[in-house]
Amino acid sequence: MDLTDVMRTAFSARAFTSDPISDETLYRILDSARFAPSGANHQGWRVIVVRDASIRRQLADICIPVFRYYRAQDDAGEVPFNPITPTSVSPEVADSTALRYPMLEHFDDPSKVPLVLVVALDLKVVTAFDANQPRIGVISGASIYPFVWNILLAARNEGLGGVLTTFLAHGEKRAQTILGLPNHYAVAAMLPLGKPAKPLSKLRRRPVESFTTIDRFDGPAFDK
Numbered sequence: 001m002d003l004t005d006v007m008r009t010a011f012s013a014r015a016f017t018s019d020p021i022s023d024e025t026l027y028r029i030l031d032s033a034r035f036a037p038s039g040a041n042h043q044g045w046r047v048i049v050v051r052d053a054s055i056r057r058q059l060a061d062i063c064i065p066v067f068r069y070y071r072a073q074d075d076a077g078e079v080p081f082n083p084i085t086p087t088s089v090s091p092e093v094a095d096s097t098a099l100r101y102p103m104l105e106h107f108d109d110p111s112k113v114p115l116v117l118v119v120a121l122d123l124k125v126v127t128a129f130d131a132n133q134p135r136i137g138v139i140s141g142a143s144i145y146p147f148v149w150n151i152l153l154a155a156r157n158e159g160l161g162g163v164l165t166t167f168l169a170h171g172e173k174r175a176q177t178i179l180g181l182p183n184h185y186a187v188a189a190m191l192p193l194g195k196p197a198k199p200l201s202k203l204r205r206r207p208v209e210s211f212t213t214i215d216r217f218d219g220p221a222f223d224k
């Protein structure tokens with residue numbers, strides 16, 4: 001595919017056909033993704049291809065209550081898990097909120113979710129220039145998410161799809177134990193991949209001039 005087409009059509013797929021992804025295809029995807037940049041070129045990524053059904057089930061079971069909370073906050077009009085504004089949703093309300101996320105319920109079934117990758121980041125090799133800031137860190141993520149996104153772009157280029165999920169990080173300690181990850185490996189993403197069951201619908205994204213200004217945040221909008 002043409003690069004622009006790949007970038008403009010890499011949608012989040014959460015339902016897949018039963019077509020398997022061969023090891024050759026996965027290797028090709030990772031072999032392209034590895035050209036991603038990272039701080040000081042440390043390439044602190046690790047990828048775990050999760051084949052074992054019971055491990056997949058345990059990972060999904062971490063995500064299910066987290067996603068119920070996400071749904072409950074979203075239903076309440078909040079930005080879920082926001083680092084600035086605390087939630088007003090109680091755990092009891094979250095627990096009784098419908099999941100509405102079929103993929104998690106059959107996460108251990110390879111005929112429904114052909115491939116699961118967990119991507120972890122070695123925090124021992126991360127340079128975080130914002131570690132001194134009194135806010136949540138964002139720079140460390142830049143040493144892993146270009147790689148993660150490259151995986152999804154390369155998958156798209158193979159006619160496959162997937163979704164960048166991060167809810168597993170909410171239960172990072174448990175995930176580290178299940179996957180045998182050392183403590184200094186942050187769980188950055190979990191990527192289900194497969195052939196999308198539904199065709200692409202047009203991606204809803206804001207136009208350039210809505211988020212680009214000249215000289216200052218309150219400067220005039222940049223337009224062509």
Ligand SMILES: Cc1cc2nc3c(=O)[nH]c(=O)nc-3n(C[C@H](O)[C@H](O)[C@H](O)COP(=O)(O)O)c2cc1C
Nearest residue numbers: 010011012013014163164165166167168202203204
């Ligand atoms: C940083 C980040 C975290 C995300 N975490 C999750 C997640 O935990 N679970 C999930 O289903 N989707 C997750 N997503 C996918 C987003 O919901 C998705 O990219 C967004 O809704 C746009 O969807 P579209 O590309 O199909 O338009 C995440 C995406 C990003 C970039």
